[in-house]
Amino acid sequence: MSATEQWHELAQQLRVDSIRSTTEAGSGHPTSSMSAADLMAVLLQDYLRYDFKQPKAPNNDHLIFSKGHAAPLLYSIYKAAGAISDAEMMTLRKFGSRIEGHPVPVLPYVDVATGSLGQGLPISVGIGLAGKFLDKLPYRIWVVLGDSEMSEGSNWEAFELGGFYKLSNIIAILDMNRLGQRGQTMLGWDGDAYAARARAFGWHTIEIDGHNFEQINNAYTEACAQTEQPTLIVARTEKGHGFAEVANKDGWHGKPFPPDMAERAIKDLGGDRNLIVDVHKPEAGTPATHGEKAALSLPTYDKGSKTATRSAYGDALKALGAARPDVVGLDGEVSNSTYAEYFAKAFPDRYFEQYIAEQQLVASAVGMQVRGYKPFASTFAAFFSRAYDFIRMAAISRANIKLTGSHAGVSIGEDGPSQMALEDLAMMRAVNGSTVLYPSDANQTAHLVGLMADRSGIVYLRTTREKTPVIYDANQSFTIGGSQVVRQSDADKATVVAAGITLHEALKACDQLKGEGIAIRVIDAYSVKPIDAATLRAAAQATGGRVVTVEDHWIQGGLGDAVLEAFTGTEDSAPDGQPLRVVKLAVREMPGSGKPDELIEAAGISANHIVKAVKSLLG
Numbered sequence: 001m002s003a004t005e006q007w008h009e010l011a012q013q014l015r016v017d018s019i020r021s022t023t024e025a026g027s028g029h030p031t032s033s034m035s036a037a038d039l040m041a042v043l044l045q046d047y048l049r050y051d052f053k054q055p056k057a058p059n060n061d062h063l064i065f066s067k068g069h070a071a072p073l074l075y076s077i078y079k080a081a082g083a084i085s086d087a088e089m090m091t092l093r094k095f096g097s098r099i100e101g102h103p104v105p106v107l108p109y110v111d112v113a114t115g116s117l118g119q120g121l122p123i124s125v126g127i128g129l130a131g132k133f134l135d136k137l138p139y140r141i142w143v144v145l146g147d148s149e150m151s152e153g154s155n156w157e158a159f160e161l162g163g164f165y166k167l168s169n170i171i172a173i174l175d176m177n178r179l180g181q182r183g184q185t186m187l188g189w190d191g192d193a194y195a196a197r198a199r200a201f202g203w204h205t206i207e208i209d210g211h212n213f214e215q216i217n218n219a220y221t222e223a224c225a226q227t228e229q230p231t232l233i234v235a236r237t238e239k240g241h242g243f244a245e246v247a248n249k250d251g252w253h254g255k256p257f258p259p260d261m262a263e264r265a266i267k268d269l270g271g272d273r274n275l276i277v278d279v280h281k282p283e284a285g286t287p288a289t290h291g292e293k294a295a296l297s298l299p300t301y302d303k304g305s306k307t308a309t310r311s312a313y314g315d316a317l318k319a320l321g322a323a324r325p326d327v328v329g330l331d332g333e334v335s336n337s338t339y340a341e342y343f344a345k346a347f348p349d350r351y352f353e354q355y356i357a358e359q360q361l362v363a364s365a366v367g368m369q370v371r372g373y374k375p376f377a378s379t380f381a382a383f384f385s386r387a388y389d390f391i392r393m394a395a396i397s398r399a400n401i402k403l404t405g406s407h408a409g410v411s412i413g414e415d416g417p418s419q420m421a422l423e424d425l426a427m428m429r430a431v432n433g434s435t436v437l438y439p440s441d442a443n444q445t446a447h448l449v450g451l452m453a454d455r456s457g458i459v460y461l462r463t464t465r466e467k468t469p470v471i472y473d474a475n476q477s478f479t480i481g482g483s484q485v486v487r488q489s490d491a492d493k494a495t496v497v498a499a500g501i502t503l504h505e506a507l508k509a510c511d512q513l514k515g516e517g518i519a520i521r522v523i524d525a526y527s528v529k530p531i532d533a534a535t536l537r538a539a540a541q542a543t544g545g546r547v548v549t550v551e552d553h554w555i556q557g558g559l560g561d562a563v564l565e566a567f568t569g570t571e572d573s574a575p576d577g578q579p580l581r582v583v584k585l586a587v588r589e590m591p592g593s594g595k596p597d598e599l600i601e602a603a604g605i606s607a608n609h610i611v612k613a614v615k616s617l618l619g
Contacts, residue, residue, distance in 0.1 A: 007041045007045060010044065013272075014080065015242050017080075024090050035210070035238055046220070059137050061282065141171070148180035180253065245265070299319055303470050307468070310464060327350065330375055362384075365394075366390070375401055376452070382422075384405050405461070406464075408420070411465065422591075434459070436460050438500040503524050506607070509607040523536065528559055531565070
């Protein structure tokens with residue numbers, strides 16, 4: 001059998017299996033899978049280098065379906081590679097199956113979750129950066145793109161950065177089948193336009209007929225020969241190719257074939273096949289080393305001095321970089337404000353500037369953790385909101401990334417509300433499995449940064465622009481999920497819970513109330529998620545159920561709500577049957593520009609407002 005005949009038979013099997021599994025499921029995307037089947041048959045048979053028995057082998061290629069709705073095709077590939085059985089493939093979209101509606105890394109061959117379009121290529125840039133500059137291994141990243149998702153701005157951030165860093169290890173395959181969900185895509189079959197745009201960003205481009213095996217084969221050979229540019233293969237294809245009833249016809253996006261129609265399609269495609277491809281394995285390879293792991297020596301700060309927690313983050317990240325060769329730094333062109341520049345100057349070979357492209361910033365972090373690195377990505381906290389879908393999807397990918405947002409809250413001052421993160425705690429708390437930390441002084445910041453490196457999931461650290469007093473000794477220990485009772489006595493009448501900048505306002509309020517003969521308990525809830533529920537409940541019990549929360553954040557979803565959630569589902573109440581009474585102090589009206597103290601006062605989160613809130617609870 002000739003190579004062309006082998007490719008044809010394998011492609012038809014991939015189409016048939018995509019139809020079989022989606023018809024059995026009663027949902028899914030057979031036609032979007034059928035358009036790319038020829039492209040994938042040649043790739044699987046001759047170009048992919050992957051050991052399916054060792055999916056974590058360091059020199060394996062990476063295959064990422066950015067058009068994640070074509071998951072039936074991906075699972076058909078896994079079956080053809082002998083990685084999954086036909087029986088498992090046929091559990092597509094069934095409850096409890098690993099074969100989910102869109103790819104997720106519950107399967108060991110899937111690097112990241114896709115399906116939210118415009119994410120596969122940006123994440124591939126992160127893997128590509130790791131391959132070229134960190135691992136220094138010759139593996140390739142093959143990315144299957146849909147033409148509809150080429151409207152996503154995140155893809156163009158990836159084209160820009162991939163071209164800038166000359167990531168020749170990335171080969172993107174555009175399945176240009178013309179039809180989107182509701183009709184023709186923006187550019188239809190205008191492959192020249194896609195290619196011109198990619199070339200403008202420094203990519204090598206190849207335009208082919210995506211159903212011509214000779215052209216596909218030649219394109220892959222040409223792409224693999226590139227050493228200075230990433231490659232975009234623009235492949236003109238037909239949606240539903242191989243079955244005339246649906247080929248290039250609108251109205252079939254995301255629709256499985258009814259059983260009788262599936263039977264006709266399978267017959268037209270030549271019937272069932274059970275070909276198993278002996279996928280080429282990569283050559284043995286070991287990632288480059290970046291030094292030996294050493295004991296962590298965190299920076300320390302004198303109690304009573306003043307240091308911004310954003311500066312302490314930079315110091316601690318640099319210390320972490322010295323101790324951990326797997327730590328990588330990324331920033332969105334604000335490293336002289338987030339102080340990631342300390343790491344960048346100390347370890348330029350492990351620092352990657354992402355420029356003003358926050359979606360790409362998070363995507364690169366996700367890609368690097370695929371390769372086992374510990375990426376710390378930083379920008380102004382407000383700008384993570386632009387990348388929130390990438391953060392949400394990172395959680396679905398079971399990714400381990402560390403995000404640090406500086407310039408949070410009204411306390412940043414004169415820059416005004418466009419720069420003030422006032423919703424970041426809420427959005428990060430809402431991410432599944434996330435950790436949210438908000439330190440109040442430099443020593444605490446350093447300790448928490450040290451803990452972040454080995455914390456699983458999405459870990460978010462909120463830092464403050466203003467210099468704040470150092471209130472903790474350098475040897476003070478902190479735990480994720482813990483809190484610190486900063487002031488307490490047997491005579492406490494109320495509990496004030498704060499974090500970050502507002503903790504210092506709470507301490508001022510405590511001193512003022514003490515002068516009036518009123519004792520309060522002050523809790524530093526530096527671990528916003530997970531929250532220290534036990535300490536909060538005990539404090540509420542000891543202080544008559546009177547609790548004040550104060551935060552430099554919108555009133556919705558932040559520290560105050562985290563504190564309230566600590567009491568839900570429990571029977572804790574105040575002594576003598578008094579109910580829990582909570583006053584939430586937070587930003588309620590749109591702030592403007594001004595001095596930090598002015599804005600804190602105007603927002604109702606200053607020491608003066610804390611004093612009033614405590615007195616209101618005391619009647």
